[in-house]
Amino acid sequence: MTTEQLDLIKQLVSIPSPSGHTKKVIQFVEQYFNELGVSTQHNRKGGLIATLKGVNDEEQRMLTAHVDTLGAMVKEIKPNGRLKLDLIGGFRYNAIEGEYCQIETATGAVITGTILMHQTSVHVYKDAGSAERNQANMEVRIDAKVHNETEVRALGIEVGDFVSFDPRVEATANGFIKSRHLDDKASVAILMTVVKRLIAEKITLPYTTHFLISNNEEIGYGGNSNITPETVEYLAVDMGAMGDGQSTDEYSVSICVKDASGPYHYELRKHLVNLAEQNNIDYQLDIYPFYGSDASAAIRSGHDIIHGLIGPGIDSSHAYERTHMESLVKTGELVYHYLLSKLINY
Structure with missing residues (x-):
């Protein structure tokens, strides 16, 4: 190469x-x-x-x-200000748990976030490890000061906005390349x-x-x-x-x-x-x-x-x-x- x-x-x-x-x-x-x-x-x-x-x-x-x-779209803006996803392509939610992502609005603005289980905190949720990784439980935590759906929409985020995953690309000295x-x-x-x-x-x-x-x-x-x-x-x-x-x-x-x-x-x-x-x-x-x-x-x-x-x-x-x-x-x-x-x- x-x-x-x-x-x-x-x-x-x-x-x-x-x-x-x-x-x-x-x-x-x-x-x-x-x-x-x-x-x-x-x-x-x-x-x-x-x-x-x-x-x-x-x-x-x-x-x-x-x-x-692979990627996702905004499926729903949740009342807590987080986003529900709909997947693009054939993969599983567990493959993107904990991944950084970016949401691109219709105007071209880019807002970053992290894809997490709703029940991520082991100090709060007894089923943090056992809960199913699915559309109902996974959400995007937006890197913005938002608390509800109205504040999220004020950022320009809407249903249908594309969500992309951080590739985390890295080449090692011994010839491997790792990336999404x-x-x-x-x-x-x-x-x-x-x-x-x-x-x-x-x-x-x-x-x-x-x-x-x-x-x-x-x-x-x-x-x-x-x-x-x-x-x-x-x-x-x-x-x-x-x-x-x-x-x-x-x-x-x-x-x-x-x-x-x-x-x-x-x-x-x-x-x-x-x-x-x-x-x-x-x-x-x-x-x-x-x-x-x-x-x-x-x-x-x-x-x-x-x-x-x-x-x-x-x-x-x-x-x-x-x-x-x-x-x-x-x-x-x-x-x-x-x-x-x-x-x-x-």
């Missing part, structure tokens, strides 16, 4: 972008591509498509990674730096290739549109999920063979494995049982494409995540060699 890639990850995770509110981070990525001279366009959903023209324009590829993250939202901003940084490498090396790709920076993946439909009729292969670059029974680790690239949507394209999977072996890239094959990607969303929406999924191995998905530079480097290498390879036979 280059210093630039690490810096990009730090910058990306530090830009609040829960699904539904991703304009600022899309602008950041767009500026990066435009400074490289890469052509970009927006889709109506707010995503970004960067395109590199290839030798063959009649058969094309699309790669995708998503900048939208590595899913999937680590992969976005990988695509950005791979494109920069291709341009620096003055490489013309064998096929015109689109890089979709999607912005609704966490809610299921980020990458299911704007796929050109010429697109043959569609590769999602997203996190590899770790846990009991999983092969994925933090030091290699994960190649997904199946997730909750079903198997990924067998021939493309074999092609990715061959590329990894030919280029001495450590990889793991894995199945993600409770997972869906932009590639599976594209298939579900009816596109006639060959779909695949790879990504860096990330521990503690949808919580305070961690990966290692080795996994990021190896994922980038596989993406790079895939882009230079021929389409599979279909």
